[in-house]
Amino acid sequence: MLELNIKNETSRLRAVVLGTAKSNGPTPKIEDCYDPKSIQHVLAGTYPKEEDMILETEAVVAVFKKYGVDVYRPEVITNCNQIFSRDIAFVIEDKIIRANILPNREEEVEAIRPIWNKIKKENRIILPEACHVEGGDVMPWNDYIFIGTYSGEDYPDLITARTNMNAVKAIQELFPNKTVKAFELRKSNTDPKENALHLDCCFQPIGNDKAIIHENGFLVESDYEWLINFFGKDNVFEITKEEMSNMNSNIFSISENVIISERSFTRLNKWLRQKGFTVEEVPYAEIGKQGGLLRCTTMPLIRD
Template sequence: MIPNIFSETGRLRTVVLGRAEHMGPIPSIEDSYDAKSRESVELGIYPKEVDLIEEMEGFAKVLKKYDVEVLRPKDIKGLNQVFARDISFAIEDRFITPNIIEDRAEEIAGIKHIQDLINPSHIVQFQKGVYAEGGDCIPWRDHIFVGYSKEEEFKTYTTARTNERAVERLQELFPELQVHGLELVKSDIDPMRGVLHLDCCFQPIGTQEAIIYENGFKHKQDVDYLKDLFGEKNLIKVGQEEFYQMFPNIFSIDTDIIVSNRSFIRLNSELEKRGYKVEQIPYDEVAKMGGLLRCSTMPIYRENQ
């Protein structure tokens, strides 16, 4: 298999969807490595495995409804494998295996059988010291948007998952594309403020639109750049509470088909007004762990991009 990912919205044909079976006990606060999971543990609302399984199977059902090939990680007992997006990702015809935080390294074994399907000449392993997660890397035609942290913050925050060396490496790998590094606001303890990944505050949809939480970016010039690129009227802006609920982290099956959390009433209404077919599914339990629909998926093949 050779990956084919040039955008976020081309017709989806093959995708990896995470899994929630046998994910182990509720983590301690010390073992919660993102702000939303930490909050869920502190409040005693960390999701139950049975509820996560139900939500993810509902997502799988929607994907299969549109004839998408759905691949799943191998079940590793005692390991949270819900968020397939981050441990590997595809851009154009490359399948990229980045360096990730030690807390998540075990997840890579769960997708080895999927990586074995990829033509070896199309697999890229990042060098030592080059860190990235798929939630920070958004391909969009002639562009790659990369959420990242500079070295001091990368060393300081557990929620800083992509460093500046990854931005540089992606530009080396894709010299014909414009790679844009976008610094994100980080916090290990405040989910109302800190941005775990770029796709938690920004995501392109359709052919020239995007969902954006402006306060997730450290620099106003990055927001201005995205406004100029997409056009102000083509941006669906979300507020802080909507960012907290993870509005930007929906998932596109096609340019006009979006899977969204059914509790996102304002967003879903706005998407429908703009002509999208919105497949609404319950996904609030998954959200309690700091990710949503895009985070749960790793597209490998899209058409018509």
């Protein structure tokens, strides 16, 4: 059996699910895209190729092996995009919570069934149907659970709105000892620079007390200010619209000191090194064309 343990985003990683780019399927039609970034690249003829994305995920596997992390992969489904394993489930403490994702992505959930079955039955949580949530919006941070959400009346019209207030309430009930803090995110079906698809697309805690943030990703100014006060201005790296669109906040922590980052994030990577982090740079820009990056493709199962 797998003994799950996730209390935050940065403790030493021991086991993780990494998405797969194998049999990723053809370039999607515009109407089948889930986010504005993918649409942009379909229209431009620059949508990523399967072989390039396989090479990128293998570069991450190599980093995990270097640090002795157990890596699980989803079962390959023919012609199915299974790169973003964070979308389909997430772990808080010793529980795995299945995401109620877009209905046409149900297949992806089946592909992690062998992993799901290794977890004690009482620790496998399926939320009620009215609770919409994806793992990119959920961040355990010690005594807190940070959750990105959207409560506007146009929620049903926004394919980019993935987590609702019903899910926020359900997660609070599951973890009564935690403080659940919800943040309203800015959404756009058409402009990737005005769209925070998930909370990890505009914010992520790193180390013990630092964070990467993009102010405009938050719909409510006070939400952004709360985070600045929580971490302290000197501990926060602020990214631009362009950097948010290129997923600079969507890196991934192997430990409090080691971060996997995209090699083109020169400004961020320099700052991280100045702050004492070890930065493992990988090529991940092709995967980034689908509106997600390193955190989106990883689902941590066990951290120390």
